[in-house]
Structures are given as C-alpha cells and as structure tokens.
Amino acid sequence: MMLHLTNDYAGSQVYKNLICELDKYGVQQTIYSPIRNVESIDKNKVKLSTEGSKIIYSHILNTHTDRAFYKRKVKKILTDVEAKIDFQSIECVHAHTWYSDGGVAYELYKKYNIPYIIAIRNTDLNLFWKLPHLKKYGLDILKNASRIILISKIYENRILLDQKINPIITSKYNVIPNGIDDYWVRNRECNKQKVSDTPQLLFIGKFSRVKNVTTLIHAVEYLEQNGIICELNLVGGGGKQEVKVLDYIKNKRNITYHGKIMDKDRLKEFYRNADIFTMPSKSETFGLVYLEALSQGIPVVFTKNEGIDGLYSNKIGEAVDCNSAQNIAEGIKKIILNYDEYSFDYNTITLNHDWKEIALEYLDIYTTLKNEK
Template identity: 65%
Template sequence: MILQIANDYSGSTVYKSLAQALDEKGLTQVIYTSIREKSLIGKNKIDFKDPNSKIIYSPILNSHTDRIFYKQKIKKILKDVDSKIDVQTISCIHAHTWYSDGGVAYELSKKYNIPYIIAIRNTDLNLFWKLPHLKKYGLEILKNASRVILISKTYKDRVLRDSKIKPLIHSKYSFIPNGIDDFWIQNREERKESIPNIPKLLFIGKFSPGKNVMRLIQAVESLKKQGIPCELNLIGGGGKAETKILEFIKNKKNITFHGKIFDKERLKEFYIRSDIYTMPSKAETFGLVYIEALSQGIPVVFTKNEGIDGLYKRNIGEAVDYNSVESIANGIRRIIINYNNYNFSPKEIIKNHEWKEIAIEYIQIYKAITI
C-alpha cells in the first residue's frame, strides 16, 4: 500500500488526477492531507475502484502558527498520521512536496524504515529553501529520500546547479512533468494559424498576487496606447487581488471578467475563441493551464525560469519577465506580429501529459524502491 502525503490536495486537481490514474492501474493507496478548514473536507474526492483506498482529510492545521513554526507543524502531522493510519501496512511513501510533505515522510521513514520519494515544487524552492534555519533539515530530507521527482525543466536546472542539492540527488532524480485532464487529450484542436486585427487574450486562474493579473492588465493597456488593441477575457477570481483588479477594470471595455467557470466545455469555448493564453505568474511549479491552452492550439505567454519554460524546443510562445509590464507587453506583441512562427503541434505536446502514462512511471518507481 502506498501512502501519499499531499498538504495541498484540496487546492489542486493534480493530486486527484494522479491518484485516479494510479487507481485505474490497481494500486492501493491512502492519501493523507492536513487542512486548515473543515470546509475542505471532501474536496477533490475520488470514488476509488480499490475498496481499500481512501482519502483522509485532517483539519488539524492552524493558519497562523503552522506557517511560522515549521518543525512544530511536522510533529503535529506526524502524530496525527500515526493515530489515523496503520503505518506498518505502508510499503512506500510519496510526499508531494520537499518540505511540508517531505518532512513528515522523512520522520516516518526514520521511525518505521519505510522508503519515500519527494517532489520539489514552487514553495519548496522559492520559500522554504531560502530560509537559513531550514536548510540543514531540507538537505536531510533529500539525502534520505529514495527518489526525487522534478516536475519542470526550469526547477530541474535550478536544483542541479545548486552545489548543496546536486550531490544529494544527481543519481536518484526523475524528471516527470504533470499531466492534464483526459478531456483536453480527447478534445485537442489543431494549431491556430491566423490572428484577427484585435487579438483575444485569455487568462484563467485565481486573482492572487502570485498570478500577476494586474501587470497583465497593465501590459494590455500599454499595448493599446501603442496602437495594438487587444481584448482580454479573465476567468477565475477570488484571491487577495480580486477587489483591486475588478475596481481597475470596471470601465475598460476591452477587458471582461467572467467569474469562475468549472465546466470544461465552456472553458473549451473560450480557448477556441482566444488567440493567446497569457499568465505571467511570479512563480509556477508547472502550470497545467499552459498545456491546456497548447492542446487547444493557441500559443502562450509564460514566465522566464518558471513553469513550462524550457520544456519544449518548439516555439510554443514567449517567456517574459513577470516583474516588468514592458516585458509582458513585448511578449504579447511578438506573438501577435509573428503568429505563424509558433509552429508547435498540439498532438505531440499532449503525448507527454497523459496521466495514464505518468502513473506507469510512478508505479515503476514505487516498485524499484521497495524491492
């Protein structure tokens, strides 16, 4: 039985998609997720085919103290896991982050001698690894992991350049990008080859500061002043920046807010009507939505050294400096001017992002480290 530890299980469909694909392959798994709010219980639930698989939502986290006292949080989760799971039945632990999940996996491994794998994500590199008092512990987690999963090429390059990390993982890392929902695989479109006089831009996501929506809007306004009018459709919302963003765009006829849309058929309609997908996030482990956009045949504006940057040699779009409105505007303008040059193949791209194939890779890793 595999124990998956995913602190953000309720906040992302990535973990659900992988768990479903593993379930389809007959793998028994327990997913443990510690949460801050009881309202998250049942989110991203799965009707497992395997009757012994389950998800444990544990509302034990404190929004304030657990963000500050990392070691205390790990001890709390460790105690909770011990009380709710018969750890002796676990053959392998899959921690979905280096620090928040990996710390728990490391402690369980020390106590029960169970092998574990970890993935390195955005907050691991851009937050925890930068904290001096957690570096030594972070290196212990890496040192004792049986395998380290690197999800994006940019993060792979970053960790393999780090003189402290590289010696610990260079012989035991696997590069496994995320998959996308089967809906996009089964309903891909051909690459769009022409662009209208007034291009339609699309953003889908949360209005959090990290998604950088305000700079995207300012870039669209900058292009308008340069004589390059664009329409921008915003889907999503919520987050700390929502009020500011909605106030800023309320009188702008070229920018439309559509709210949250979860229906994939409706989202597909927006992709088909759009010419460029634009999300210059401050940091992004991977960014599934970029691949969704590419599957629908439209080029993307993404952030340099984050997410999908460097993943494909084909010209899929433009990498920009998230901190520069001018860079974002220039990226959009380059795509508009050279639209036919973005000669990627949606069919070839989605081949690398099928969860059923990714599940096979993980199962092979689980087997390899438990022999």
C-alpha cells in the same frame, strides 16, 4: 500499501488525477491530507476501486501558526498520521512536496525505515529553501529520500546549479511533469492559423499577487498606448486582489471579466476563441492552464525560469519577465506579429501529459522501491 502525504490534496486536481490513474492499475493507496479549513473536507474526494484504498482528511492545521512554525507543524502531522494509519502495511511513502510533506516522510523513515519519494514544487524552491534555518533539515530530507521528482525542466536546471543540492540528487531524480485532465486530451485542437483582427488575449486563474494579473493588465495598457489594441478576457477571480482588479477594469472597454467558470465545455470555447493565453505568474511549479491552452492550439505567454519554461524547444510562445509590464507587452506583440511561426505539435504535447502514461512512470518507481526494501 502506498501512503500519499499531501497538504494540498483538497486544493488541486493534480493529486486526484494521479491517484485515480494509479487506482486503475490496482495500486493500493492511503491518501492522508491534513487541512486547515473544515470546508476542505471531501474536496476532490473520489471512490477508489482497489480494495483497502482510502482518503483521510484531517482537520488539524491552523491557518496562521502552522505556516510560521514549520517544525511544530511537521510534529503535529506526524503525531496525527501515526494515530490514524497502521504502518505495518505501508511499503512506501510518496510525499508530494519537499518540505511540508517531505518532512513528515523523513520522520517516518527514521522511525519505521519506510522508503519515501518527494516532489519539489514552487513553494519548496521559492519559499522554504530560501529560509536559512531550514536549509540543513531540507538537505536531510533530500539525502534520505529514495527518489526525488522534479515537476518541470526549468526546476531541474535551477536545482542542478545549486552546489548544495546537486551532489545529493544527481543520481536519484526523475523529471516527471504533471498531466492534464483527460478532457483536454480527448478534445485537443489543431493550431490556430492566424491572429484575429483585434487580438484576443485570455487569462484563467486566481486574482492573486502570484498570478500577476495586475501586471498583465498594465501590459495590455502599454500595448494600447503603442498602437496595438487587444482585448483581454479574464476568467477566474477570487484571491486577495479581486476587489482591486475589478474596480480597476470596470471602465476598461477592452478588458472583460467573465467570472469563475468550471464547466470544461465553456472553458474550451474561451481557449478556442483566444489568440494567445497570457499568464505571467511570479512563480509556478508547472501551470496546467498553459497545457490546456496548448492542447487547444494557441501559443502562451509565460514567465522565464518558471513553470513550463524550457519544457519544449519548439515555439510554444514567449517567456517574459513577470515584473515588467513592458516586457510582457513585448512578448505578446512578438507573437501577434509573427503568429504563423508558433506552430508547435499540439498532438505530441498533449499526449506527453496524459495521466495514464505519467501514472505508469510513478508505478515503475514504486515497484523499484518495494523490490529494494
């Protein structure tokens, strides 16, 4: 039995897609997800066909204090997971983050000697690892992990430059990027050949500080001031900046807000009508929307040293400084003026992120750990 520990199962399709593909390969899984809000119960719930597999949502986390007191949060989850799961049957633990899930996996390892793997994500590197009082504990989690998964090439580069982390993980890490929903694999589209007379920009995401939509809007204004008129289509919303953003753009003729769109057929049309996908996030583990855009044949504007930066050597778009509206504008302008140079292999890129193949990589790791136990 494989135990998945994932604080964010309800909040992301990534975990659901991986678990569903593993289920098709007959992997017996228990997915344990501690949650903060009762509304998250049953989100991303799927029916697993492998006998004995199940998803456990546990409403035990506090929205405020558990974020502030990390060690207390780990202890709370540990107590709860021990009460709900029979560890006699658990052969391996997959912690889907280094700190929030990995801390629990590490404590279970000390108590039950169950091998575990961890994934390193955005908040691990950009938040937890920067806290001095959690560095030693973070290193202990890494030292005792059997395998470490890095989600992107740029995170591999950043981590290997860290002299404290490098010697611990060098011999036991894999770079396994996230996959994309099978819909985008089946509906991939060839590269767009030329930019529209009025370049069409697309943003899909939450209106939050991290997703950085306000700086993107200022970049579009900078382009207009310098004689390049673009139309920016915003899809998504929510987040703490929604009111501010909607109020700011209400009189902007070249910026249109389309609301939240969940229907993939409609999203596909937005991608295909766009010339450039633009999301200069302040931090990003991976960013599935970039891959969705690439699957539809359009180049992307993304942030240097985050997400998909460095994943592909061919020209998929431009990496920009997320804190500079001018630099973002320059990245957009460069793509507009040299559009035919961004001729990437959309077919290969899309197939590289097929969850069926990614699940096989994880299955190989699980099998190795079970055999070594």
